[in-house]
Amino acid sequence: MSDVLSIGELGRAAGAKVETVRYYERIGLLAPPRRTAGNYRAYDRSHLNRLSFIRRSRDLGFSLDQVRALLDLADQRDRPCAAVDEIARAHLAEVERKIADLTALRDELEGMVHQCRHGAVRDCGIIEALSPESGRQAPLPHGA
Template sequence: MEARSLTIGYLARETGTKVETIRFYEKSGLLPEPARTAGNYRAYEEAHLKRLHFIRRARDLGFSLDEVRAMLTLSDDSTRSCEAVDEIARIHRDEVVRKIADLTALKKELDRMISHSSHGAIADCRIIEALSN
């Protein structure tokens, strides 16, 4: 049975990915180049769609392109230990925790600045003053 050929437009719609981004993923090696039709159009397969879903989900969760590339390389060998993927996830989680702490501190500072704002003229605005220093 012959595999169903998918267009780049179909992949884009199914995954919410721009066509240019799909081409970028191909050029950067994250997504294997598809076969070509007689008319030289890209002919994707279900495996491309599945891999693109993985890339999109990982990117949505904030994984870098290098982290995604590493996880895809690891996933290409289903017999490997999951330990390396766990380590990538641990490192990413630690970065997320750091960002949450930074954002929490930023929120507190913004709350403080807003509560001390004079709500008067711009010349007296403590937020503008604080951001200018």
């Protein structure tokens, strides 16, 4: 149980690949650790905490920019957390939007799949539904 972690150990501990850890350092998300005599990165507990925070945020779907903002905020311990709340709520709203879009999509795909009469392509309801002469415009994902 040393207090120093190699990049591989850090990655395993936080659930990130080695290349990803280096990538986070490159883009300034994770502070560069000190180096050993052999130029290996030597991480400590604070890096592990930081990286775990990042990974967990990413797993929850926050963008790297959002993670950056959350990290900054997390460091300003005595300011009000309204900004944190705002980021989380914005993300929640977006997730809800995506769910709605995907649900509409699912319904449409289900309709399409039901139209398949398992015959030749010429009579295929799916192809027909995708073709411009039959299917009109798709009801479509918000952002498109």
